[in-house]
Amino acid sequence: MASEEGVPVDLYIYDLTHGLAPILSPAIIGQQIDGVWHTSIVVFEREFFYGGGGVITCAPGGTVLGAPHRVERLGHTFVPFQVFVDYIQGLATTTYTPSAYRLLEHNCNHFSEEVAQFACGGHVPKHIVRQPDVLPPAIRLAVQALLDGLVPSSAQAVYAEGVRQSRQESPEFRTLNTQIEEVRAQGAQLEKQRSTLAEKLARKERRREKKRHKRAMEAGAGDPASSEMSEPVEVEAAPREEASHAGPSAALDLPDDHDMPREPPIIFTDIDGAQEFEKFSKALECVELTAEEKQSVDELQQYLVQGEGSWVLGDEFLTFIGRILHSGDIESEVRVCALRCLAAAALKDDVALVLHQDRRRHCLLAYCQRLDLRPLPEQRAAATMLCNLFAHTSSSEWLLYISEWEAEGMTLSNIRVTIKVSVHCSLSEDEELRDVGTALMYNIATKEVKTVVFDEACVELGMALLQLLQSAPAEEHLYRACSALARLAAHCRDLPALLAVVGPPPDAYRGTSARVDEQIDLIMKRVK
Incomplete structure (x- = not known):
C-alpha cells in the first residue's frame, strides 16, 4: 500500500526445483547450485514477470509455482501508478514480447532487473541474473518449458493494454x-x-x-x-501578444460546456487559398495527371479560389490527394503545396463534409502518422493543416474520433494520430514547428474530450508538456503549455501526481506574465 515512503517494491524469488537443486546438481552438472531461480517484481499489489508468453501480471504468488522461495524488499517507488502501467505496457510491446524471450540473454531475471531499476533503483542479485550460463542444455530446455507453463491458459488470461493479466475467473x-x-x-x-x-x-x-x-x-x-448554399465563415486575423512564425493567430468562439474558462482555438489564418492554389498548380506541372486528377485540380480551384462550397469536390478528390501524399514518385515540394492548400481549406466551415469522405481511405491521417519521418517543410504544412481544423467544431471533432482503423499494418485512430503529431511538433527544435505544435496541444486540451482514450492520452500529453517546460520556452509557448496542463490536470486524476513527482514545478515560471500566473494558479490547485 502507498505511504509517505512510497509504494513497496519486492523481488519474489522462486526455486524452480523446489529444493532439489542442491541434492541433484552435483550428479547432473558436476557442481552444486542452490536453486534454479525465477524472479518477478511485486509492486502496487500486483506481480509482474516475463516468460515465453510475454509480460504477465497476476496477484502476488498467483502462479503455479505457489509461494516464493524468498522475498527481498528492493525499496520503495514514487512513480505514479499510471506511469508505471504505461512503462510496463511499453516493455510488453517492444523489448519483452513473447518472441523476444531467450533463456540465456533475455529472460525473466533480466526483466526483473530492468523493472527494479526503473521503479526504485534496485537490483536483482548478480548470481541470479548470470545463472543460466552454468546450466547444461538439457536443463535449460526443462527450465524454459516450466516457465512457459506459467502463462495462464486462454480461459484464464485477460489481455489488457499489452500485458496479459492472470486472474481466477468467478462466474x-x-x-x-x-x-x-x-x-x-x-x-x-x-x-x-x-x-x-x-x-x-x-x-x-x-x-x-x-x-x-x-x-x-x-x-x-x-x-x-x-442560391441556398451555405457561405464559409469569415475568419479575421487577430494577432496575439507575440507574432507567430507560422503566421498571425486568430480565434473563433466555440460553445462553452465546461466549468473552466474556455479559450477559443489557436489557428493560423495568414494562408491565402488563391495564392496557395497557384503555387500548387505550378508545382503540378512536373506531375503527369490523369483526366480524373485534372478534374480534381479544377474542383480544388473552385473551392479555394472561386469560393464554392465543398460540394464541388468530387468523389475522387481524396484519391487524388492520397496519391500526392503517399506516392514516392511525387516531389516533396508538390506535397508541401498540397498540404498548404488543405490548411487553407481547413478554415472553411464546410470542410467536415470532405473529411468524412476520408473515413475509408484515411489518406490524410495515415500520412500524418509518420510525420516525424517527413521533410521539415512537409511537417510544418501538415501540422498547420491539423491545427486549422480546430477552427470549427465539426472538423475538430473529426480529429479526435476514437474509432480504430488500419494503415500500413498498424491499428490507428484519429485521436492517436492527432496527439502524436502534437507531441512531436511541440518538442521539435524547429521554432516554427514548435509554434504550431504548442497551438495543437492547446487546442486539444481545450476540447476536453470525454473518452477513456483521452484519459489515457492525458499522461502522454502531460509528459510532453513538462518536457517542453524544461526547455525554457518563450512566453507565448509557456502560456499555451500551462493552459493545456491546467485543463488536462482538471480532466485526468493521475496527471496532478505526475506533475508533483516529475517536474519541473510550474511555480518556477511564476512572474513571466499575468496570464501565465493565472494558469499556474489553476495547476497548483490540482497538484496540492
Missing part, C-alpha cells in the same frame, strides 16, 4: 466480462453505422448543393452565392 466475473464485451461490440457497431451515415449524408448534401447551383445558374442568377 460473476465471466458474466460481467461478457456484458462488457457485448457493450463494446455494440459501441463499435454504432460507431460504424455513424460513420456510414455521415458519409451518406455528406454525399446527399453534395448532390443537393450541385442541383441548387445548377438551377441558380440556369435561372441567370450569375452568382452561385445567391
Whole structure:
C-alpha cells in the first residue's frame, strides 16, 4: 500500500526445483547450485514477470509455482501508478514480447532487473541474473518449458493494454466480462453505422448543393452565392501578444460546456487559398495527371479560389490527394503545396463534409502518422493543416474520433494520430514547428474530450508538456503549455501526481506574465 515512503517494491524469488537443486546438481552438472531461480517484481499489489508468453501480471504468488522461495524488499517507488502501467505496457510491446524471450540473454531475471531499476533503483542479485550460463542444455530446455507453463491458459488470461493479466475467473466475473464485451461490440457497431451515415449524408448534401447551383445558374442568377448554399465563415486575423512564425493567430468562439474558462482555438489564418492554389498548380506541372486528377485540380480551384462550397469536390478528390501524399514518385515540394492548400481549406466551415469522405481511405491521417519521418517543410504544412481544423467544431471533432482503423499494418485512430503529431511538433527544435505544435496541444486540451482514450492520452500529453517546460520556452509557448496542463490536470486524476513527482514545478515560471500566473494558479490547485 502507498505511504509517505512510497509504494513497496519486492523481488519474489522462486526455486524452480523446489529444493532439489542442491541434492541433484552435483550428479547432473558436476557442481552444486542452490536453486534454479525465477524472479518477478511485486509492486502496487500486483506481480509482474516475463516468460515465453510475454509480460504477465497476476496477484502476488498467483502462479503455479505457489509461494516464493524468498522475498527481498528492493525499496520503495514514487512513480505514479499510471506511469508505471504505461512503462510496463511499453516493455510488453517492444523489448519483452513473447518472441523476444531467450533463456540465456533475455529472460525473466533480466526483466526483473530492468523493472527494479526503473521503479526504485534496485537490483536483482548478480548470481541470479548470470545463472543460466552454468546450466547444461538439457536443463535449460526443462527450465524454459516450466516457465512457459506459467502463462495462464486462454480461459484464464485477460489481455489488457499489452500485458496479459492472470486472474481466477468467478462466474460473476465471466458474466460481467461478457456484458462488457457485448457493450463494446455494440459501441463499435454504432460507431460504424455513424460513420456510414455521415458519409451518406455528406454525399446527399453534395448532390443537393450541385442541383441548387445548377438551377441558380440556369435561372441567370450569375452568382452561385445567391442560391441556398451555405457561405464559409469569415475568419479575421487577430494577432496575439507575440507574432507567430507560422503566421498571425486568430480565434473563433466555440460553445462553452465546461466549468473552466474556455479559450477559443489557436489557428493560423495568414494562408491565402488563391495564392496557395497557384503555387500548387505550378508545382503540378512536373506531375503527369490523369483526366480524373485534372478534374480534381479544377474542383480544388473552385473551392479555394472561386469560393464554392465543398460540394464541388468530387468523389475522387481524396484519391487524388492520397496519391500526392503517399506516392514516392511525387516531389516533396508538390506535397508541401498540397498540404498548404488543405490548411487553407481547413478554415472553411464546410470542410467536415470532405473529411468524412476520408473515413475509408484515411489518406490524410495515415500520412500524418509518420510525420516525424517527413521533410521539415512537409511537417510544418501538415501540422498547420491539423491545427486549422480546430477552427470549427465539426472538423475538430473529426480529429479526435476514437474509432480504430488500419494503415500500413498498424491499428490507428484519429485521436492517436492527432496527439502524436502534437507531441512531436511541440518538442521539435524547429521554432516554427514548435509554434504550431504548442497551438495543437492547446487546442486539444481545450476540447476536453470525454473518452477513456483521452484519459489515457492525458499522461502522454502531460509528459510532453513538462518536457517542453524544461526547455525554457518563450512566453507565448509557456502560456499555451500551462493552459493545456491546467485543463488536462482538471480532466485526468493521475496527471496532478505526475506533475508533483516529475517536474519541473510550474511555480518556477511564476512572474513571466499575468496570464501565465493565472494558469499556474489553476495547476497548483490540482497538484496540492
